[in-house]
């Protein structure tokens with residue numbers, strides 16, 4: 001019998017792509033070895049991330065989902081029809097046994113095309129507050145997996161967040177020396193990791209670079225991922241012997257970045273929060289101020305458990321970093337107390353659990 005054909009729709013930004021790739025890894029580890037194909041669009045981060053991790057990527061036309069009603073909504077039905085028709089042809093060509101969607105503008109046409117083609121759907125929702133595509137997908141799905149218990153999504157079952165095994169199995173202390181060397185950081189300095197989700201965040205970039213002198217003068221070193229498109233974000237070179245401030249576009253080895261750091265300054269996308277909890281790294285979260293408020297909801301459980309701080313985007317400034325983060329970074333006892341509380345109750349084998357669901361649904365259709 002030919003292998004099961006599993007089609008994964010999780011394009012856009014890292015928060016939809018990383019759980020898709022973690023599931024792809026779990027599926028390909030299975031003895032029955034299903035054929036895995038990822039769907040994406042030409043303008044998402046999947047064009048780089050999916051082939052780099054060794055998976056096939058097929059492109060479909062994007063269906064932009066406006067965050068609020070605009071005139072652009074009037075053009076959506078035509079775009080949806082075209083995208084759904086092309087996606088349906090692709091599902092036929094791939095002889096798809098199941099379509100798994102992770103939300104966002106690639107998932108919606110995939111859900112609708114699967115319904116037309118009679119292919120069963122599995123939905124995975126990362127956030128405590130679901131987005132539009134998954135609210136629609138959940139209505140037609142055979143199974144709905146959620147990351148956070150009690151997520152308000154039709155028939156949601158708690159599965160957790162599928163994470164890369166390099167991150168879910170990370171022992172930060174054991175990898176610290178190697179990690180710091182990889183990023184040209186000093187071995188023994190307090191270390192701040194700055195990143196604004198997968199795309200970078202302008203307000204974090206501004207505040208952290210403006211606080212560079214104060215941080216490095218106090219002996220704190222910084223690893224800062226500015227985002228692939230933000231190449232204008234720079235910091236003047238530090239004098240010889242001073243604490244380093246290392247700026248990169250994107251961290252391919254996020255596991256080593258977490259191992260190098262004592263504290264993160266970051267947004268609170270669902271995958272970011274789940275990864276920090278899994279590795280026990282405390283964070284100062286700056287939720288994205290737009291959207292449906294999902295990033296604040298994502299961060300609250302960790303912050304309430306004592307594993308991090310929350311600061312509004314409008315309040316993030318170099319002086320806040322100096323007044324709040326600097327004393328914390330130079331206080332090892334406070335840092336380890338935060339770290340102990342940062343390791344929240346995630347689901348360590350969420351990738352395997354989601355793979356079980358996906359294969360059950362795929363087999364049921366044969």
Ligand SMILES: CC(=O)N[C@H]1[C@@H](OP(=O)(O)OP(=O)(O)OC[C@H]2O[C@@H](n3ccc(=O)[nH]c3=O)[C@H](O)[C@@H]2O)O[C@H](CO)[C@@H](O)[C@@H]1O
Pocket residue numbers: 013014015016018126127195196197198199225249250251252254267268269270271272273275288291294295298
């Ligand atoms: C603007 C936007 O739409 N944000 C959403 C998006 O965030 P976004 O795409 O930023 O996703 P997350 O913050 O959840 O995850 C980012 C992922 O990128 C990885 N990473 C990041 C930086 C880097 O240099 N290298 C790297 O590998 C992280 O390790 C993580 O795996 O999807 C999330 C999950 O649905 C949502 O919660 C966010 O609200």
